[in-house]
Amino acid sequence: MYRDLLLVAPELFLTLASLVLLLWAAWGGDKAAKAISWVAVACLAAAAFLIPAETGADAVAFAGLVTSDLFAGFSRVLIYGAAAVALLAAAGWFGRAGDYKAEYPVLVIFSAIGMGLMVTASDLLTLYVGLEMQSLSAYVLASFQRSDARSAEAGLKYFVLGALASGLLLYGISLLYGFTGSTMFGDIATALGSPAEEGIEMGRLFGIVFVLAGLAFKVSAVPFHMWTPDVYEGAPTPVTAFFASAPKVAAMALLVRVAVEAMGPVADAWQQIIIFMALASTILGGVAAIGQRNIKRLLAYSSINNVGFALVGLAAGGQAGASSVLFYMTVYIVMTLGSFLVVLRMRDADGEPVESIASLSGLSRTRPGLAAAMAVFMLSLAGIPPLFGFWPKFVVFEAAVRADLVWLAAVAIATSVISAFYYIKIVKIMYFDESAPAFIKEREPIGAALILAAALAVSPLGYLAIPYLTPLTDAAAASLF
Amino acid sequence: MIAIFVFYLFATLVVLSGFMTIFARNPVHNVLWLILAFFNAAGLFLLLGAEFLAFLLVIVYVGAVAVLFLFVVMMLNIDFAELRAGISRYWAIGGVLAVVLLFETLAALLAWNEGGIQIAGRAPTPANVPNIEALGAILYTRYLFIFEAAGIVLLVAMVGAIVLTSRRRGGLRPQNVSKQNRRRPEEATVNMKPGVGQGVEL
The missing domain is CATH 1.20.5 (Single alpha-helices involved in coiled-coils or other helix-helix interfaces)
Known part of the structure; x- marks a missing residue:
């Protein structure tokens, strides 16, 4: 029992921390919000140090409900990091609007606990409870700015569609349980591996399809992406930054684990689904972003597009595929958090946030540093070679080519050229268009430091990290097989 | 045999009332169809020998959740006079539904006493527990x-x-218990002895 508790130590610690912070928030009121945020960041950092590094059978806890292996550990580091950045970014952003509430950091931590459960889940029940914990916190965070009608709308939309997705997922889980006789990933794989009667095979296939549909909603892969642009646009910007990073990693890691550990023996059945979602996401994410005028909507389509590329890695399957997905998500969250940190700095002379792409015009003359950072993020998201954003795409395509999916890699490269169009358009607007009214200059040392760190990480300097990052992702992926 | 028959009865009605929950135009009817769906699902649980879940479904979902829904729906702006006007037209179908519910209750009890439905691949349940x-x-x-x-x-x-x-509303005067308790008689009351024909200076 003690060993089991040690394996979920980060979740236990964060739960205790969130309860204490919740009490602090209740008594301290919104005045304490900033202090609570800082403590919450410290708690996330402390939780990262509690992540166990067990492998194989040692990593299984609670009779198979939880597997806290290297894969889960690696994903949790990414999740905690992204959550901490979302907290640091929020303190400055909400503070001016005056609606920063002390519950914000508490809800982010609850969400992080849920995501920790998602990535450690090796049972469909753990998966569902973790997913709901993450989603419920996310619905509240989306409508956190109550005075803003768009924020309330985003929360409601997210909640209704999220409930629908949970319903699909639960239906799939019930079918899988009914036709395989277990909710544990390992037992499901064993049952799926043994041939069954014709009718039952159909039921299993339906279960797989519904589970994948529910999870695809969470990673916002096409055709379950409809909510993404609206929610990303309406939610407060720091919350959007959070949505685009940590939950994506958690849901993607979960998808990889379910595909490999639970549905591994019937790879033929899900591979075509993943391939379709990958292609549809890259194509739609690339084409639909072109007409956008709002930078947050554009980044929403960019996240759909990027999820498509990560799914190419999953479609490739095998250890190399899983490793490439992790690598892709690692670099992706740095790029996307960096872009959102720049968007957070977009405020007009009165300090009101602006979101239109047109307001970025001529940024290179009014704010050269900010423009340079944004250009680095955009070109990196486009995957243009000297920048680090090129490498994860290369790793993913390499995995696809090795798995004899040359055509898939070729189509994905073609769509990445389409998406490069709108990324480069942003750079062009910033550097060559007539100057729009300048953004207000404010001293925000933390935000500036985070932007600088993210920009350096995705600059060509990032290649220096490859010898350290690749063995980590490889080891994490190896623990799945 | 009777179990099979009752199973199909319940299953058909669950699906049917599920459809009606979506397609009925009147929100009050939606909720009532939903309640019927819950009742039939409870009947299915009963057939499987899961009597606890069946009662839970009726108590929690029909008793609490659906009634809550009904309250919310009642808050919507619906012209109830118009609804009541149709009662003479609807008593027949209402009566049929009531009879169906009564018949189902009896059938479920009967089938349950027969030993319920047997399905393959069911998780083993310990006997006598x-x-x-x-x-x-x-x-x-x-x-x-x-x-x-x-x-x-x-x-x-x-x-x-x-x-x-x-949300914090302005202009409210909430009770402050500690302030009330801290208050001593000497702060609140003054002993005065006004002379005849004189008022009290406050």
């Missing part, structure tokens, strides 16, 4: 971790509801 005990035994041992996590999910829902709905 009531449902509640079996569920409790597994919930608080094997699935304890998830049970606790579900508690956190409920906490998140509670925090969320409070964050999104509570």
Whole structure:
């Protein structure tokens, strides 16, 4: 029992921390919000140090409900990091609007606990409870700015569609349980591996399809992406930054684990689904972003597009595929958090946030540093070679080519050229268009430091990290097989 | 034999009332169809020998959730006079539904006494252990971790509801218990002895 508790130590610690912070928030009121945020960041950092590094059978806890292996550990580091950045970014952003509430950091931590459960889940029940914990916190965070009608709308939309997705997922889980006789990933794989009667095979296939549909909603892969642009646009910007990073990693890691550990023996059945979602996401994410005028909507389509590329890695399957997905998500969250940190700095002379792409015009003359950072993020998201954003795409395509999916890699490269169009358009607007009214200059040392760190990480300097990052992702992926 | 018949009866009605929940135009009817769907699902549970779940479904979903829905729907702006006007037209179908519910209750009891429906590949249930005990035994041992996590999910829902709905309103004069308790008689009352024909200076 003690060993089991040690394996979920980060979740236990964060739960205790969130309860204490919740009490602090209740008594301290919104005045304490900033202090609570800082403590919450410290708690996330402390939780990262509690992540166990067990492998194989040692990593299984609670009779198979939880597997806290290297894969889960690696994903949790990414999740905690992204959550901490979302907290640091929020303190400055909400503070001016005056609606920063002390519950914000508490809800982010609850969400992080849920995501920790998602990535450690090796049972469909753990998966569902973790997913709901993450989603419920996310619905509240989306409508956190109550005075803003768009924020309330985003929360409601997210909640209704999220409930629908949970319903699909639960239906799939019930079918899988009914036709395989277990909710544990390992037992499901064993049952799926043994041939069954014709009718039952159909039921299993339906279960797989519904589970994948529910999870695809969470990673916002096409055709379950409809909510993404609206929610990303309406939610407060720091919350959007959070949505685009940590939950994506958690849901993607979960998808990889379910595909490999639970549905591994019937790879033929899900591979075509993943391939379709990958292609549809890259194509739609690339084409639909072109007409956008709002930078947050554009980044929403960019996240759909990027999820498509990560799914190419999953479609490739095998250890190399899983490793490439992790690598892709690692670099992706740095790029996307960096872009959102720049968007957070977009405020007009009165300090009101602006979101239109047109307001970025001529940024290179009014704010050269900010423009340079944004250009680095955009070109990196486009995957243009000297920048680090090129490498994860290369790793993913390499995995696809090795798995004899040359055509898939070729189509994905073609769509990445389409998406490069709108990324480069942003750079062009910033550097060559007539100057729009300048953004207000404010001293925000933390935000500036985070932007600088993210920009350096995705600059060509990032290649220096490859010898350290690749063995980590490889080891994490190896623990799945 | 009767179990099979009752199963198909319940299953058909669940699906049918599920459809009607979506397609009925009147929101009050939607909720009533939903309640019928819950009742039939409870009947299915009863057939499977899961009597605890069946009662839970009726008590929690029909008793609490659906009635809550009904209250919310009643808050919507619906012309009830117009609805009542049609009662003479609807008494026939209403009566049929009531008879169906009565018949179903009897059928479910009958089928349950017959031993319920047997399905293949069902998880083994220990003999002579009531449902509640079996569920409790597994919930608080094997699935304890998830049970606790579900508690956190409920906490998140509670925090969320409070964050999104509570707001500080101006102009309210709430009770301050400690201030009330701190107040001593000498602060609140003054002993005066006004002379005849004189008022009291306050």
